[in-house]
Amino acid sequence: MDARVDPSDLSSAWSALREQPFDLLLAIERSLRSTRTEAVARDDGGTWTGLAFRLRDRWLLAPREDVREISPRPRLTRVPGAKPWLLGVANVRGGLLPVTDLGQWLGHPAVTESRNQRVLVLNADGVPAGFLVDEVAGYRQFAPEDQSPMAADDPTLEPWRIGAFQRDGRDWLAISLRKLSRSEAFVLAGA
Secondary structure: OOOOOOHHHHHHHHHHOOOOHHHHHHHHHHHHHHHOOOOOOEOOOOOEEEEEEEEOOEEEEEEHHHEEEEEEOOOOEOOOOOOOOEEEEEEEOOEEEEEEEHHHHOOOOOOOOOOOOEEEEEOOOOOOOEEEEOEEEEEEEEOHHHEOOOOOOOOOOHHHEEEEEEEOOEEEEEEOHHHHHOOHHHHOOOO
16 A cells, blocks of 8 residues: 555555455555654664765665664575576575565666675565675664765666665665665566
8 A cells, every 4th residue: 555545545455354354454464564664763862873885986875774684695596587686595594595686776877796705685574686786885873963865866776765874975875675676677586
């Protein structure tokens, strides 16, 4: 469900599911997840924490709660007929993890494999996804005064932008991997 849906529309949609309690619970959960604000990883000190990573020549941030784990680039099995940005699937702890070259998905040219590359494993129930990035620099915390109205200088990042920060002369654009993983273009990797 869309976060901008009129609450009265939700009520009527939920009423239609009154006799189907499981479907009603799923609809409520989807609604709650869609209305969640993306940049909310604030701790007690009012700071925002994000994982800093490099994508080609640009440093970006992902909200702390978007990333379940960071792993080295795994051995991948190619998926026949998939888009070039879907690098393949990896066996991670007995489960299949589709791995996407995030830079290539955003329209940048592919890069050669390097030892600095890492896979950011998405932290989302029911959405197995790994995003290959060029380098990870760890978690960064930003205070409210570090927030910036900066827009994405790369138009391919703007739809996924959830905020921006400026500190020590460096601009940090925060993007939502969860939002990106729910987009139609991302879901249609095999088309």
